[in-house]
Amino acid sequence: MSNQHAFYFDSSRCIQCRTCELACKSANNVETGVRWRRLIDDWQGEYPHVARTFFSLACMHCGTPACAAACPPGAISKRPEDGIVVVDSAKCDGCGKCLPACPYGVPEFGEDGKMQKCDFCLGIGREPVCTLSCPTEALSFGTPDELSTRAAGKTLGALDGATEPSIVIVTWD
Amino acid sequence: MISTFCSLCGPMAGCGLNCYVRNGRLTRVEGMKESPINKGKLCPKAYASQQWLYSPERLRYPLKRVGAKGERKFQKITWDEALDVIAAKLKEQREKHGARSLAVLSPQHRTYKDYIYRFMIAHGSPNFGHSGICFVQRALGFAYTLGVPAIGVAGPDYEHTDLMIVWGANPAYCGSPMGTIRRILDARERGAKLIAIKPEMQPDAAKADVWLPIRPGTDGALALAMLHVIVGERLYDADFVSRWCYGFDRLVSHLQKYTPEWAEPITGLTSAQIRDVAHMYANAPSACILAGNAFDQMVSSNHAVRAIAILMAITGNFDRPGGNIVPTGSTMPALKSVHLRERYTQEWVDELVAPEISPGLQPFFEGTSSAYYRCLDSVLTGEPYPIKTVIAPGTQPAVITRGSKRMVQALEELEFFVVIDVMENSSMPWADVVIPVATMYESDYPFEVAQTRAGNWLMARNKVVEPLGDYKSDYEFWLDLGVKMGYGDDFWQGDIEACMDYQLEGLGLTMSELRAHPHGIVYDPKPMMYEKYAEIFATPSPRVSKAPYLPQGKVAVYNTTFEENGFSPLPEWVEPPESPSATPELLGQYPLTFFDTHTSDVYNHGWLRNIPYLREMQPHPWLHVHPDTAQARGINDGDWVIVESPHGWIKLKAVHTPGIRPDTVMALHGWWQGCNELDLPGYPVTDGGANVNVLYSTDPDKAFDPVVTAMPKQTLVEIRKCT
Incomplete structure (x- = not known):
């Protein structure tokens, strides 16, 4: 969908500073123990020939969200106007079936037992604060068209999984 | 929304903050786009700072000790009563022991120091106790070799360079919103090469074309071997050397012994790696070096810094595009300093209880200073005289400097100890008086200036919320104490607004006029000029004599100022108190090299562990250890381990780290604090806790750089799984 809101992540510019994680928690007042965005630190190879890459993971508002399909009460839906995947906590019964359905392990459960995750900062009426805060502009957002322009000439990566995550990933060349 | 600026870390100016307030409470913060320092960006610490502001451990009222020292029994008193108690004690001690018996230790946030200096100078004590582990150490070697104290930090011209060396620095975790790491990544995207020199593959090293996993504390040996290669193979800029370097010929013969093969067993790098990095640096059309905090924390500090300064000079990379350059400044008129430098005399310098910088090189650019550790040590030794009051x-003396066990003894013995902080801290149990102060969100003072490439940014602090208790800003504390002591004429009779106005006089501004600019004022930069050698090399030093840093008006390759002060005129190698090459006899019992880092992604220094948003990211004090090293000892990822050096032991949680030298382990400095909200414990500051400073040598003959008092952050340890 051309009006889909999507993330852009340039792994060659991510420095694992975790500002995106904290900005998200602080702005959305996310409870302790729950993370809507988290940094993944990946090591490959044997010393001294090691490679280290980072990925900043949050809900990627998939084109075909498996979590929504797996949700018995139908609490998860994809907004037609911008493709943001939202959770209706009034409907969520905390059954947890969305968690194994998500290929990326995104759904989180807090004190009230209900699923919570990134809502693209809809709840606070801001553009996503993780992208605003990123000190190296590794993380940003836009529509798929805007993001492919931004990524022109760069090496692109893709995630495994058939849910069409709304993210453009630039990898380490 | 109210704009102000941050002071959660130590540089000369903080990041601009936009603060959202509802019903008098801070609800969230964002970066200020108008600030040329952070351009709308912040770090995790600032994003968690509303939890810091409202922490249950905030100090709300001044306290007076009523139990025994260390017993933690205090009684609530008023701000005014607290100042009376302190003033009475200082007056009594001035009579009995002289004003010099007062030492004030250096705060984390450095712009605050001039207000402290003013009090010290008005009172009559030269003993500002600087930590001896940050910036000043590096600055001295650069100032007395190239004439520019900050050249290793502020100097790299990333925008025009072909090669960057990030050396003993961590621009990913330190000041990440302030632009250094963004500039490095931009340069790399443009095609500049990046070399990272550090024992662990931290995020900047993960982006590097070349990572040199050097053994901790041996950077000076690498720099000398690089000089050997560059001079020996005549890769230097002969024109610059003949025109602008003093004593190069004597360096040539001096370097003969410092071959890459000599450096190999010391640094743990191969001679081929050392030759390669020397060739890359010398042969690049332009190259710059970011020299970090590691250089402040090695016994060979002055030598290592001078060797790097000489590298910059002889390769023609000093004050040329793409090298290490000297900014031309901005159109902002000079502020009036509150320091009282004009009152310095040579006798003042001679009174220092434990000169941090060698007395012949004092005052240095931040003022006169004694060494933090040695100020407290004088309490126990009485040599050359005992300090009686420490503020x-x-x-936090119990965790911030080396030798914590000795520091705790000193705090127990000390006649009078005053703690000033926003939060309960590790050293508070030994305090006689505790002074709470405002956070940056609770005060209208001071203003600050940031020097950036986009010009100088001047901004007044704006109060975001009312103070949560009976306290004022740190700045007002020193004014109020000055008045209580009878120094009111020097302290604007306690009027903080008048103190701010005084400093701004030259700008034709008052504090209230400055405050009318909600995002501050930016003064344009002057056009950049390169190769300002005649001007730079004539820079007067801040000593009483005002003698220039460089008496020959040239780069001090051969340093006659050092020679006159009894130090080696050429950079040499000095072994750490313990290391594989210095003390091979210890390797049987302590086979691993240990070192620490001062800043992680979510913490700096010795605080912030009580903030739930930060603590959940990094809940336990960690030990980075290579998986092979760990597995050889049966240590799994996440196991608690005992780390034991010849000087003490601590307990840390192992984190298997594939990108660290297998013969080396690393921990984070500053651990002691618990987090009540997450039910995580605190730790003792001495043996058995998590405080790295119990592990290091404080041997008077081996553990101090005699020029700048740098104390090592490397030792030998063995680790074993906790049972």
Whole structure:
């Protein structure tokens, strides 16, 4: 969908500073123990020939969200106007079936037992604060068209999984 | 929304903050786009700072000790009563022991120091106790070799360079919103090469074309071997050397012994790696070096820094595009300093209880200073005279300097100890008086200036919320104490607004006029000029004599100022107190090299562990250890381990780290604090806790750089799984 809101992540510019994680928690007042965005630190190879890459993971508002399909009460839906995947906590019964359905392990459960995750900062009426805060502009957002322009000439990566995550990933060349 | 600026870390100016307030409470913060320092960006610490502001451990009222020292029994008193108690004690001690018996330790946030200096100078004590582990150490070697103290930090011209060396620095975790790491990544995207020199593959090293996993504390040996290669193979800029370097010929013969093969067993790098990095640096059309905090924390500090300064000079990379350059400044008129430098005399310098910088090189650019550790040590030794009162503003002697066990003994013996902080801290149990102060969100003072490439940014602090208790800003504390002591004429009779106005006089501004600019004022930069050698090399030093840093008006390759002060005129190698090459006899019992880092992604220094948003990211004090090293000892990822050196032991949680030298382990400095909200414990500051400073040598003959008092952050340890 051309009006889909999507993330852009340039792994060659991510420095694992975790500002995106904290900005998200602080702005959305996310409870302790729950993370809507988290940094993944990946090591490959044997010393001294090691490679280290980072990925900043949050809900990627998939084109075909498996979590929504797996949700018995139908609490998860994809907004037609911008493709943001939202959770209706009034409907969520905390059954947890969305968690194994998500290929990326995104759904989180807090004190009230209900699923919570990134809502693209809809709840606070801001553009996503993780992208605003990123000190190296590794993380940003836009529509798929805007993001492919931004990524022109760069090496692109893709995630495994058939849910069409709304993210453009630039990898380490 | 109210704009102000941050002071959670130590540089000369903080990041601009936009603060959202509802019903008098801070609800969230964002970066200020108008600030040329951070351009709308912040770090995790600032994003968690509303939890810091409202922490249950905030100090709300001044306290007076009523139990025994260390017993933690205090009684609530008023701000005014607290100042009376301190003033009475200082007056009594001035009579009995002389004013010099007062030492004030250096705070984390450095712009605050001039207000402290003013009090010290008005009172008559030269003993500002600087930590001896940050910036000043590096600055001295650069100042007395190239004439520019900050050249290793502020100097790299990333925008025009072909090669960057990030050396003993961590621009990913330190000041990440302030632009250094963004500039490095931009340069790399443009095609500049990046070399990272550090024992662990931290995020900047993960982006590097070349990572040199050097053994901790041996950077000076690498720099000398690089000089050997560059001079020996005549890769230097002969024109610059003949025109602008003093004593190069004597360097040539001096370097003969410092071959890459000599450096190999010391640094743990191969001679081929050392030759390669020397060739890359010398042969690049332009190259710059970011020299970090590691250089402040090695016994060979002055030598290592001078060797790097000479590298910059002889390769023609000093004040040329793409090298290490000297900014031309901005159109902002000079502020009036509150320091009282004009009152310095040579006798003042001679009174220092434990000169941090060698007395012949004092005052240095931040003022006169004694060494933090040695100020406290004088309490126990009485040599050359005992300090009787220590005031610790925003600093914690029990964890921040080396030799914590000795420091705790000194705090127990000390006649009078004053703690000033926003939060309960590790050293508070030994305090006689505790002074709470405002956070940056609770005060209208001071203003600050940031020097950036986009010009100088001047901004007044704006109060975001009312103070949560009976306290004022740190700045007002020193004014109020000055008045209580009878120094009111020097302290604007306690009027903080008048103190701010005084400093701004030259700008034709008052504090209230400055405050009318909600995002501050930016003064344009002057056009960049390169190769300003005649001007730079004539820079007067801040000593009483005002003698220039460089008496020959040239780069001090051969340093006659050092020679006159009894130090080696050429950079040499000095072994750490313990290391594989210095003390091979210890390797049987302590086979691993240990070192620490001062800043992680979510913490700096010795605080912030009680903030739930930060603590959940990094809940336990960690030990980075290579998986092979760990598995050889049966240590799994996540196991608690005992780390034991010849000087003490601590307990840390192992984190298997594939990108660290297998013969080396690393921990984070500053651990002691618990987090009540997450039910995580605190730790003792001495043996058995998590405080790295119990592990290091404080041997008077081996553990101090005699020029700048740098104390090592490397030793030998063995680790074993906790049972």
